[in-house]
Amino acid sequence: xxxxxxxxxxxxxxxxxxxxxxxxxxxxxxxxxxxxxxxxxxxxxxxxxxxxxxxxxxxxxxxxxxxxxxxxxxxxxxxxxxxxxxxxxxxxxxxxxxxxxxxxxxxxxxxxxxxxxxxxxxxxxxxxxxxxxxxxxxxxxxxxxxxxxxxxxxxxxxxxxxxxxxxxxxxxxxxxxxxxxxxxxxxxxxxxxxxxxxxxxxxx
Amino acid sequence: xxxxxxxxxxxxxxxxxxxxxxxxxxxxxxxxxxxxxxxxxxxxxxxxxxxxxxxxxxxxxxxxxxxxxxxxxxxxxxxxxxxxxxxxxxxxxxxxxxxxxxxxxxxxxxxxxxxxxxxxxxxxxxxxxxxxxxxxxxxxxxxxxxxxxxxxxxxxxxxxxxxxxxxxxxxxxxxxxxxxxxxxxxxxxxxxxxxxxxxxxxxx
Amino acid sequence: xxxxxxxxxxxxxxxxxxxxxxxxxxxxxxxxxxxxxxxxxxxxxxxxxxxxxxxxxxxxxxxxxxxxxxxxxxxxxxxxxxxxxxxxxxxxxxxxxxxxxxxxxxxxxxxxxxxxxxxxxxxxxxxxxxxxxxxxxxxxxxxxxxxxxxxxxxxxxxxxxxxxxxxxxxxxxxxxxxxxxxxxxxxxxxxxxxxxxxxxxxxx
Amino acid sequence: xxxxxxxxxxxxxxxxxxxxxxxxxxxxxxxxxxxxxxxxxxxxxxxxxxxxxxxxxxxxxxxxxxxxxxxxxxxxxxxxxxxxxxxxxxxxxxxxxxxxxxxxxxxxxxxxxxxxxxxxxxxxxxxxxxxxxxxxxxxxxxxxxxxxxxxxxxxxxxxxxxxxxxxxxxxxxxxxxxxxxxxxxxxxxxxxxxxxxxxxxxxx
DNA sequence: TATGAATGAGCATTCATTCAT
DNA sequence: CATGAATGAATGCTCATTCAT
Numbered sequence: 001x002x003x004x005x006x007x008x009x010x011x012x013x014x015x016x017x018x019x020x021x022x023x024x025x026x027x028x029x030x031x032x033x034x035x036x037x038x039x040x041x042x043x044x045x046x047x048x049x050x051x052x053x054x055x056x057x058x059x060x061x062x063x064x065x066x067x068x069x070x071x072x073x074x075x076x077x078x079x080x081x082x083x084x085x086x087x088x089x090x091x092x093x094x095x096x097x098x099x100x101x102x103x104x105x106x107x108x109x110x111x112x113x114x115x116x117x118x119x120x121x122x123x124x125x126x127x128x129x130x131x132x133x134x135x136x137x138x139x140x141x142x143x144x145x146x147x148x149x150x151x152x153x154x155x156x157x158x159x160x161x162x163x164x165x166x167x168x169x170x171x172x173x174x175x176x177x178x179x180x181x182x183x184x185x186x187x188x189x190x191x192x193x194x195x196x197x198x199x200x201x202x203x204x
Numbered sequence: 205x206x207x208x209x210x211x212x213x214x215x216x217x218x219x220x221x222x223x224x225x226x227x228x229x230x231x232x233x234x235x236x237x238x239x240x241x242x243x244x245x246x247x248x249x250x251x252x253x254x255x256x257x258x259x260x261x262x263x264x265x266x267x268x269x270x271x272x273x274x275x276x277x278x279x280x281x282x283x284x285x286x287x288x289x290x291x292x293x294x295x296x297x298x299x300x301x302x303x304x305x306x307x308x309x310x311x312x313x314x315x316x317x318x319x320x321x322x323x324x325x326x327x328x329x330x331x332x333x334x335x336x337x338x339x340x341x342x343x344x345x346x347x348x349x350x351x352x353x354x355x356x357x358x359x360x361x362x363x364x365x366x367x368x369x370x371x372x373x374x375x376x377x378x379x380x381x382x383x384x385x386x387x388x389x390x391x392x393x394x395x396x397x398x399x400x401x402x403x404x405x406x407x408x
Numbered sequence: 409x410x411x412x413x414x415x416x417x418x419x420x421x422x423x424x425x426x427x428x429x430x431x432x433x434x435x436x437x438x439x440x441x442x443x444x445x446x447x448x449x450x451x452x453x454x455x456x457x458x459x460x461x462x463x464x465x466x467x468x469x470x471x472x473x474x475x476x477x478x479x480x481x482x483x484x485x486x487x488x489x490x491x492x493x494x495x496x497x498x499x500x501x502x503x504x505x506x507x508x509x510x511x512x513x514x515x516x517x518x519x520x521x522x523x524x525x526x527x528x529x530x531x532x533x534x535x536x537x538x539x540x541x542x543x544x545x546x547x548x549x550x551x552x553x554x555x556x557x558x559x560x561x562x563x564x565x566x567x568x569x570x571x572x573x574x575x576x577x578x579x580x581x582x583x584x585x586x587x588x589x590x591x592x593x594x595x596x597x598x599x600x601x602x603x604x605x606x607x608x609x610x611x612x
Numbered sequence: 613x614x615x616x617x618x619x620x621x622x623x624x625x626x627x628x629x630x631x632x633x634x635x636x637x638x639x640x641x642x643x644x645x646x647x648x649x650x651x652x653x654x655x656x657x658x659x660x661x662x663x664x665x666x667x668x669x670x671x672x673x674x675x676x677x678x679x680x681x682x683x684x685x686x687x688x689x690x691x692x693x694x695x696x697x698x699x700x701x702x703x704x705x706x707x708x709x710x711x712x713x714x715x716x717x718x719x720x721x722x723x724x725x726x727x728x729x730x731x732x733x734x735x736x737x738x739x740x741x742x743x744x745x746x747x748x749x750x751x752x753x754x755x756x757x758x759x760x761x762x763x764x765x766x767x768x769x770x771x772x773x774x775x776x777x778x779x780x781x782x783x784x785x786x787x788x789x790x791x792x793x794x795x796x797x798x799x800x801x802x803x804x805x806x807x808x809x810x811x812x813x814x815x816x
Numbered sequence: 817t818a819t820g821a822a823t824g825a826g827c828a829t830t831c832a833t834t835c836a837t
Numbered sequence: 838c839a840t841g842a843a844t845g846a847a848t849g850c851t852c853a854t855t856c857a858t
Contacts, residue, residue, distance in 0.1 A: 595772065
C-alpha cells in the first residue's frame with residue numbers, strides 16, 4: 001500500500017545499476033560497442049530492454065559510464081605494483097598477475113574496445129585519451145632503470161623493453177579473450193623473459 | 205558495347221574476382237565480418253555493390269572464399285621457414301619476419317576474425333577448425349627440440365615455449381592492427397628472447 | 409501515516425482530479441493528444457505518472473473526460489451572450505471578448521484538437537459530433553437576422569456572414585495558440601467588420 | 613543486359629524524388645513533422661520505406677528539403693500580386709485567391725507546421741526565421757498606404773489592418789486544412805471587408 | 817492514496833540482398 | 838558483365854501502461 005521508502009528505492013536502483021553495468025561490461029568487452037546489441041545486455045542482465053533505458057539514456061551513455069569506471073581502476077594497478085614489497089622482479093611478476101586476473105582482463109578489454117572501435121562516442125575518446133601503453137610505460141620506466149642498475153633487467157633500451165612487455169601482455173589478453181579462451185594466457189614468468197637480464201632467467 | 209568473346213569474359217571475371225578478394229581482405233581483416241559492409245568492399249574494389257553479387261552470392265560466401273584462400277597460404281609459411289638456410293635461430297627469425305610482414309599480417313588477421321567473430325558461418329568454422337596456434341605449434345616442435353639439443357633454444361618445456369612465442373607474435377599483430385598502428389609491432393629479435401637459451405640472447 | 413477518513417479521501421480525490429484535469433487541459437490544448445505525453449501531464453500536475461492512472465485509466469480516458477467537461481461549458485457562452493444587455497453589436501462584441509478570453513481559448517483549442525487530431529478515440533468523436541461552427545451558427549442566426557432588420561448587420565446572406573466570422577475568430581485563436589503567441593489575437597472590433605453594415609463600422 | 617543509361621537514371625531519380633516530395637508535403641502539412649511517420653510517406657508515395665532513405669537521409673532532411681522548396685515559392689506570390697494589373701482591390705483579391713489555392717494552401721500549412729511544431733530541426737528554424745506574417749505585412753504595406761490615399765482601403769492603422777487580414781486568411785486556411793475540410797475556406801471577398809473602406813464594400 | 821520500477825509495442829534508420837535494365 | 842533502384846529484416850530508442858510496495 002505504501003510506496004517504497006527512499007532507502008529501498010536506492011537499494012533497488014543500485015542493485016539494478018550494478019547488474020546492468022556488470023552485464024554490459026562482459027558484453028561490451030567481448031563484442032565491442034558496435035556489435036553489442038542492447039538486447040544482449042538486457043538479456044544478460046535479466047531485464048527488459050526498456051528498463052535499460054531507465055538507467056542509462058542510451059547505449060553510448062552506458063558505454064561511457066563503463067569506460068569511466070574502468071579508467072578509475074586503471075591507475076590503481078600500477079600504484080599497487082610500485083608499492084608491492086620485494087625485488088623488482090617480484091613487483092613485475094605481481095603486476096603481471098594482477099593485470100591478467102579475471103577482473104582486470106575485462107576492464108582491459110573494454111578499454112581496448114574503446115580505443116580501437118570505430119564510431120565510439122567522442123566523450124569516450126576524451127576519457128581514454130591519456131590511457132595508452134605509453135602511459136603505463138612512463139610509470140614503469142623508473143622501475144626498469146632501477147632494475148638495470150641492480151642487474152635484474154636486461155641492459156637494452158628500457159623503453160623498448162617496456163613496450164615489448166606491455167605489447168605481449170596486452171596481446172595475450174586480447175587473444176585469450178577474443179578466442180573464447182581457446183588460447184591460454186601467457187605464463188607471467190615466461191613474459192618476464194622479455195625483460196630479464198639473461199642471468200636472472202629461471203626455468204618456467 | 206561490342207560483346208566480349210569468351211576468353212575476354214573469363215579474363216574479366218578472373219580480374220574482377222581478384223580485385224574483389226583483395227579489397228575484401230583488407231576490409232574484413234580490419235573490421236571483422238560483422239562490421240564489414242558490402243558497400244565498404246565495393247567501394248574499396250571500385251565497383252558497384254550490385255556487381256559484388258555477380259561474383260559472390262553473399263557476404264558470407266565472399267568471406268568463406270577469402271578464408272579458404274588464406275588457409276592455402278598458411279601452411280606455406282611454415283614449410284618455407286623449415287627450408288630456410290641457416291641456424292635454427294635464423295630460421296625462427298626469418299619465420300617471425302615473414303609472419304609479421306604486411307601481406308601475412310592481413311591473412312593472419314582475417315583468420316583471427318574468422319576464428320573469433322560471432323555469427324560467422326558454420327562453413328568457415330569448418331575450414332579453420334584445424335588451423336590454430338596448435339597447428340603451427342606442432343610444425344614448429346621438431347625445430348624447437350632440435351634447437352634444445354643444439355643449445356640454442358631454452359631448455360624449458362618446448363610446447364610451452366612455442367605457445368608463448370606464437371601467442372606473443374599473434375597478440376602483437378592483433379594489437380598493431382586494431383589500434384590504427386599506434387602500437388608498433390614487436391621487434392622479432394625481442395620476441396625471440398621468449399624462447400632462446402639465455403646464453404644465446406643478443407643485445408637488441 | 410494516519411489513515412484518512414472517508415471524507416478526507418473524497419476531498420483528496422476531488423482535489424487531485426481537478427489538479428490533473430487542469431494540468432491536462434493546458435497540455436492537451438497546446439500539443440494535441442498524440443504529442444501529449446503522460447509525463448508532461450504528471451509533471452504539470454506535480455504528481456507521479458503512476459498516480460495519473462489511479463484517476464484515469466488511460467490517456468484516452470483522461471482526454472475524453474476533459475473534452476466532456478469542455479463541452480458542458482461550450483453552450484453557456486452562447487446563452488450568456490444572448491442575454492447580454494445592450495445592442496446587437498454589444499452582444500456580439502461581448503461574445504467575441506468572451507470567446508477569446510484566456511480560459512475559453514483553452515477550451516476552444518481542446519475541442520479543436522479533439523475534432524482535428526488523428527487517432528482520437530471514437531468516443532470523443534461521438535461527444536463533439538454536434539459541436540461545430542454550425543452549432544454556434546444556428547444559435548447566432550436569430551441575432552443576425554434581427555441585426556439585419558435593425559440595420560446593424562450587413563445585408564448579405566446571414567449564414568455566410570456568421571460562418572465567416574466564426575472562422576476568422578477560431579482561426580485567429582488557433583494561430584495565436586500554435587505560434588507561441590507570436591501572432592496576436594485579432595482585435596474583436598476588427599473582426600466585427602466582417603459582419604457589420606458599412607455604416608456601422610467605427611474606427612479601430 | 614545493359615544498365616540504365618544516365619538519362620534514364622536521372623529520370624527515375626527525378627520522378628521518385630518528386631513522388632516522395634509530393635507525398636511528404638501532404639503528410640507533413642496535415643500531421644506535422646512529429647506525427648508524420650515515415651511509413652505514412654512511403655505508403656503515400658507507393659514505395660517501400662527503405663527507398664525513402666535512398667533519396668533522403670532522414671525524416672529531418674526530407675522535411676528540410678520540403679520547407680526549403682516551399683520557401684522559394686513564398687516570395688513569388690507577393691511579387692506576383694504587386695505586379696497584377698488592376699486596382700488595389702483587384703491586386704488584393706488576386707492575392708487572396710492565389711494564397712488560398714489548393715497548391716499554396718499545402719505550402720502554407722507546411723510552413724506553419726515548421727514554425728509551430730516542437731522538435732523541428734534547427735536548420736528549418738533558420739530557413740523560415742524571416743518568413744512570418746510580418747514579412748508579408750512589410751511587403752503589403754506600400755500597397756495599403758497607397759490604397760488609403762485612393763480611398764479604397766479603410767483609414768485605420770495600416771499595420772493593424774494588414775495583420776488582421778493576414779491572420780484571418782491564415783487562420784481560415786489552417787482551420788480548413790486541419791478539420792478535414794469540414795470548415796470551408798472563407799470567401800476572399802468577405803475577408804476583404806476587414807480592410808476595405810466602408811464605401812467600397814460590395815455585396816458578397 | 818502514492819511512487820517509481822518494470823514491461824513491450826511502435827517508429828526511425830541501416831544494410832544485405834534482389835532485380836530490371 | 839555492370840549498375841543502381843528497390844525491398845524488408847533487424848536494431849536503438851520512446852513512451853503508454855502495469856504492478857509491487
